[in-house]
Amino acid sequence: MSSEKKPFKMPSTFPAMFGVLLIISLICGALLALTYASTKDAIASVEVQKTKAAFSVVLPGFDNDPLADRMESKTEAGVLLYPLKKGGELLGYAVATFTERGYAGRIELMVGIDRDGKITAYKETKAAETPGLGSNLASPDFKKQFMGIDPVSFKLEVKKDGGDVDAIAASTITSRAICDAINRAVRAWKETVDAEK
Amino acid sequence: MQKSDFFKGILRENPIFVLLLGMCPTLAVSSSATNGIGMGLAATVVLVASNVSISAVKALIPDQVRIPAYIVLIATFVTILEYLLHAYIPSLYESLGIFIPLIVVNCIILGRAEAFAARNKVLPSLVDGITMGLGFTIALTILGSIREILGAGAIFGMQILPKETNIIAFILAPGAFVTLGFLIAGAGMLKNAMDNRRKEAR
Amino acid sequence: MDIAYILSLTIGAMVVNNIVLVQFLGICPFLGVSKRTETALGMGAAVMFVMVLATLVTTVVYKAILDPLKLDFLSTMVFILVIAGLVQLVEIVLKKLSPGLYQALGVYLPLITTNCTILGVAILVIRKNMDLGPALVFALFTSVGFMLALFIFAGIRERLEFSKIPKSLQGAPISLITAGLLALAFMGFAGMVKTL
Numbered sequence: 001m002s003s004e005k006k007p008f009k010m011p012s013t014f015p016a017m018f019g020v021l022l023i024i025s026l027i028c029g030a031l032l033a034l035t036y037a038s039t040k041d042a043i044a045s046v047e048v049q050k051t052k053a054a055f056s057v058v059l060p061g062f063d064n065d066p067l068a069d070r071m072e073s074k075t076e077a078g079v080l081l082y083p084l085k086k087g088g089e090l091l092g093y094a095v096a097t098f099t100e101r102g103y104a105g106r107i108e109l110m111v112g113i114d115r116d117g118k119i120t121a122y123k124e125t126k127a128a129e130t131p132g133l134g135s136n137l138a139s140p141d142f143k144k145q146f147m148g149i150d151p152v153s154f155k156l157e158v159k160k161d162g163g164d165v166d167a168i169a170a171s172t173i174t175s176r177a178i179c180d181a182i183n184r185a186v187r188a189w190k191e192t193v194d195a196e197k
Numbered sequence: 198m199q200k201s202d203f204f205k206g207i208l209r210e211n212p213i214f215v216l217l218l219g220m221c222p223t224l225a226v227s228s229s230a231t232n233g234i235g236m237g238l239a240a241t242v243v244l245v246a247s248n249v250s251i252s253a254v255k256a257l258i259p260d261q262v263r264i265p266a267y268i269v270l271i272a273t274f275v276t277i278l279e280y281l282l283h284a285y286i287p288s289l290y291e292s293l294g295i296f297i298p299l300i301v302v303n304c305i306i307l308g309r310a311e312a313f314a315a316r317n318k319v320l321p322s323l324v325d326g327i328t329m330g331l332g333f334t335i336a337l338t339i340l341g342s343i344r345e346i347l348g349a350g351a352i353f354g355m356q357i358l359p360k361e362t363n364i365i366a367f368i369l370a371p372g373a374f375v376t377l378g379f380l381i382a383g384a385g386m387l388k389n390a391m392d393n394r395r396k397e398a399r
Numbered sequence: 400m401d402i403a404y405i406l407s408l409t410i411g412a413m414v415v416n417n418i419v420l421v422q423f424l425g426i427c428p429f430l431g432v433s434k435r436t437e438t439a440l441g442m443g444a445a446v447m448f449v450m451v452l453a454t455l456v457t458t459v460v461y462k463a464i465l466d467p468l469k470l471d472f473l474s475t476m477v478f479i480l481v482i483a484g485l486v487q488l489v490e491i492v493l494k495k496l497s498p499g500l501y502q503a504l505g506v507y508l509p510l511i512t513t514n515c516t517i518l519g520v521a522i523l524v525i526r527k528n529m530d531l532g533p534a535l536v537f538a539l540f541t542s543v544g545f546m547l548a549l550f551i552f553a554g555i556r557e558r559l560e561f562s563k564i565p566k567s568l569q570g571a572p573i574s575l576i577t578a579g580l581l582a583l584a585f586m587g588f589a590g591m592v593k594t595l
Contacts, residue, residue: 012259021262021269028273029473035277036472042284050287106527217571220426221515265483272476280472298475298522302515304427370421370582378575382567
């Protein structure tokens with residue numbers, strides 16, 4: 001493609017450089033603001049859906065709106081407790097807990113604790129940053145051993161540390177992290193239940 | 198534009214196996230076939246958007262500030278993609294995690310902007326974006342599949358090999374490096390074979 | 400903020416979660432620059448400077464401006480512009496102070512801008528909600544880890560030049576396979592740090 005006249009090219013003078021960058025930044029900033037505003041609601045509902053789905057996994061059969069009754073733990077910073085009721089009667093709590101000791105960082109779990117303080121089940125809600133490593137958390141065999149246990153009698157540490165939990169094969173770190181998260185949930189639950197007495 | 202230009206991004210100038218661009222996300226995200234495709238497509242979307250827009254406004258950007266200008270545009274597209282994924286494909290958003298914003302520094306995108314979009318018209322830039330993105334996606338998927346099969350005995354989440362055969366190292370860092378190394382070697386051998394056949398045909 | 404936390408942060412960042420060999424960031428410069436140990440050190444130092452400074456500026460900007468004003472969606476764009484600016488600065492400074500190093504780093508210097516480690520650390524620090532102090536420590540030791548990985552790798556590659564390598568494995572493939580073995584070695588550090 002040859003042309004007699006050189007095609008236009010904005011010169012590299014200071015005002016031109018500054019002006020073009022400014023205009024581009026403004027247009028892009030506006031585009032981003034627009035995207036943010038239009039996806040805000042969808043994103044909020046995605047997060048709510050995730051939490052709701054977790055409730056159904058750990059303590060199904062509730063009919064209240066746990067999100068409305070959300071409580072923050074006073075002693076365990078960052079832990080949230082959602083009371084799950086059926087027909088006005090308390091079924092138990094879904095506790096949103098976390099651990100920083102995951103193989104690649106922070107892991108968030110939803111743990112179900114029934115009225116008697118027994119653990120019903122847990123669901124991971126946010127796995128580590130590095131893709132692919134989180135798959136270990138979902139091992140059903142590992143999860144099963146937590147179902148229905150009473151934290152008073154069942155020591156929530158991996159067997160290596162003197163507890164009763166069978167670690168996931170070759171994933172002692174992840175197993176320890178999950179114990180850490182569940183212990184945190186149990187402590188928060190105990191504190192809340194004691195406070196209500 | 199010859200037919201070969203269409204396919205150059207896929208084998209001859211495959212961004213990962215030949216040009217060695219975009220390494221970071223390649224190694225990290227290719228732990229499974231699904232992640233590979235997801236990242237590949239996400240990056241392709243940004244690549245195409247970036248190539249097209251840069252090609253469209255290239256005359257208006259002074260030469261001295263072209264890199265910062267490209268970066269602002271690319272960052273904008275990546276952020277838009279991030280928010281759209283979070284809202285409408287949350288599962289992909291979760292599995293790609295921090296690597297979505299890191300698409301900004303994916304050398305492929307800046308590389309193609311500099312090497313192609315800045316010097317060509319909009320339509321060829323669009324095609325270039327698609328083929329390069331496709332090559333990237335294919336490479337990521339192949340890498341991801343191999344790592345998933347050897348490391349987890351599955352492909353696209355479907356179990357095909359018993360757990361006992363899993364070599365976890367493949368899902369982790371070492372496996373990524375080694376698999377990619379052999380794949381690049383393989384691609385090189387393939388390219389040499391094709392070149393030799395072409396020479397003999399003349 | 401006690402000693403144990405700081406220690407776990409430093410060792411964690413430098414070794415256990417080594418940015419190159421465990422977190423997969425910074426591969427491009429890792430493969431490209433690490434042919435000589437001196438260049439590796441120079442690159443490592445440049446990255447260290449940019450990373451700590453970038454983390455400082457981006458964290459401050461985020462906490463003081465972006466977050467309070469709910470302008471999160473501008474983070475990526477702002478961060479990368481800060482990084483690009485800092486790299487320009489480093490280029491200018493290096494040209495004046497150490498032209499030899501400037502030449503040796505060549506095209507890889509401006510490529511620090513697209514170095515995933517720097518943007519990666521800036522974003523990680525925000526996602527993990529770190530305070531400024533720990534964030535800077537984290538950035539410093541992450542870059543030390545980067546330099547460490549680069550240095551070891553360069554040393555190995557210097558030796559590799561005397562070995563007979565099959566033709567198809569020469570160049571990138573053997574580098575990657577070596578990196579894989581190095582990553583395997585670093586896996587041994589996993590679990591060394593009982594964080595928090």
